[in-house]
Amino acid sequence: MITLVVRDYDEAIAWYTKVLGFSLVDDTALSEAKRWVVVAPEGDGARLLLAKADGDTQKTSIGNQTGGRVAFFLHTDDFPVDHAKMVEAGVHFLEEPRHEPYGSVAVFEDLYGNKWDLLEFK
Template identity: 35%
Template sequence: MIAVHRVNVWVHDQQVAAEFWTGKVGFELRADATFPELGGFRWLTVGPPGQPGFELVLMAIPEPPVVTPEQTELIRAVTSQGLGGAIFLATDDVRRDHALLRARGVEFTEEPEPRPYGLDAGFRDPSGNQVRLTQTREDGDTT
């Protein structure tokens, strides 16, 4: 069987991203290792408590010589504008978790709204990545 284990998320500042995902969203720090032999490359992952088989890789936007300066700026611009895709978080109670995250300092771009698939709210991480907090119809009341 094939399963999703890790998903890469481009971040502008790995420390700021780690603090956001652990301190505000409530994820656990899973790995934080720096490799001098790879030019100081930092492997940084976080994941939701109770879901040990899944991690977000908080990957620094690559710079030369890995990519060209133009590619670095393109990735940075796309990420900043929230155009690099979205992270979908599942919950059994969007309103409860919206209030909890807001109290921790998460700034929402969209309040909880009924959608055809359930109840949904949106926020962005400090790098601009879009995050959706979703309660699907199967999870309970969506009114």
């Protein structure tokens, strides 16, 4: 599981489940202000713990958890179909799909600006 710092639990849940098609695995209240929220892509992959930023230092990392580098990799078995679905859902791709020696890839941003690779290996 990987922690992803978010602005708001509900907006992050909505984006990851409705736009990317992830499943909501857990949403448990820990206190009045804190929740344990976990989403996951289909299949066997890492889960994301959506952690609401607490304080100014954490808020500054929203959307820039890796200093502008690609932070996350979403693997697919059918790049053209998943890319088309994501475009239809409003995902912002930063480039057109590339076909590299290792497979197909395109960089996209999540709702906060974190960079992801949509990736299908050959």
